[in-house]
Amino acid sequence: MRLVLLGPPGAGKGTQARMLRDLAGIPQISSGDLLRAAVHERSRLGVEAAKYMDRGELVPDDLVLNLIDERLGASDAKKGFILDGFPRSVAQAEALTAMLLKRSGKGIDLVIALSVPDEEIVRRVSGRRTCTQCGAMYNLVSEPPQRVGVCDKCGGELYQREDDSEATVRNRLNVYNATTRPLLEYYGARKLLAQIDGMGRPGEVDSRIIAALDGLLSKSERAKASRGRDN
Numbered sequence: 001m002r003l004v005l006l007g008p009p010g011a012g013k014g015t016q017a018r019m020l021r022d023l024a025g026i027p028q029i030s031s032g033d034l035l036r037a038a039v040h041e042r043s044r045l046g047v048e049a050a051k052y053m054d055r056g057e058l059v060p061d062d063l064v065l066n067l068i069d070e071r072l073g074a075s076d077a078k079k080g081f082i083l084d085g086f087p088r089s090v091a092q093a094e095a096l097t098a099m100l101l102k103r104s105g106k107g108i109d110l111v112i113a114l115s116v117p118d119e120e121i122v123r124r125v126s127g128r129r130t131c132t133q134c135g136a137m138y139n140l141v142s143e144p145p146q147r148v149g150v151c152d153k154c155g156g157e158l159y160q161r162e163d164d165s166e167a168t169v170r171n172r173l174n175v176y177n178a179t180t181r182p183l184l185e186y187y188g189a190r191k192l193l194a195q196i197d198g199m200g201r202p203g204e205v206d207s208r209i210i211a212a213l214d215g216l217l218s219k220s221e222r223a224k225a226s227r228g229r230d231n
């Protein structure tokens with residue numbers, strides 16, 4: 001199963017990508033995570049990428065495409081993958097098709113586009129906090145830690161990603177609307193698009209996605225998904 005998760009920052013792509021990863025046993029490939037790892041390592045690519053990420057701008061394609069191509073070539077991606085945050089423009093979508101055709105002769109199976117209103121995005125993203133020690137994620141609005149600024153799991157200090165501040169989130173939304181949103185039409189025209197409402201109680205969005213995956217899931221994966229919903 002080769003999937004793309006599309007949607008503005010804070011739409012829940014990461015959460016849903018992890019749900020699908022656990023369900024189907026295929027890797028979640030997040031361009032944002034790959035870039036943040038490069039920034040953390042202070043590689044040449046990371047230092048260059050950070051200049052764009054801090055402002056909420058897209059990192060230039062020549063930096064992103066190599067990272068993704070390399071990751072798609074790893075052995076765990078042979079069975080399938082869930083792309084989270086890539087592609088983010090029509091040019092990246094065309095580059096992705098070319099990469100996949102070269103590697104396996106097969107394109108993507110489905111693009112799942114999560115939609116969430118802009119004001120809800122700003123509320124969700126500016127409330128995000130991450131543990132400096134164990135990486136656990138919190139949300140001051142929907143999933144606050146028990147003690148302000150402290151991780152419930154390991155006692156580590158919580159921090160806000162630099163690009164999650166309200167001003168940068170608004171810029172990331174503008175970038176999404178101008179550059180990434182056209183992908184809805186692009187994939188719609190190719191009959192690869194499933195548009196999913198990203199609002200609702202926990203589990204509701206999961207169920208909508210599972211329904212959209214329909215024939216792409218095996219019998220055992222469908223059974224596992226419905227057991228998950230019953231629990």
Ligand code: AMP
Pocket residue numbers: 009031032033035052053054056057058059060064084085086087088092163172
């Ligand atoms: P994310 O974690 O997906 O919200 O990405 C965080 C930041 O990484 C974005 O605001 C961009 O600066 C950069 N980024 C992530 N994915 C891409 C991509 N596919 N193309 C260009 N820049 C990206």
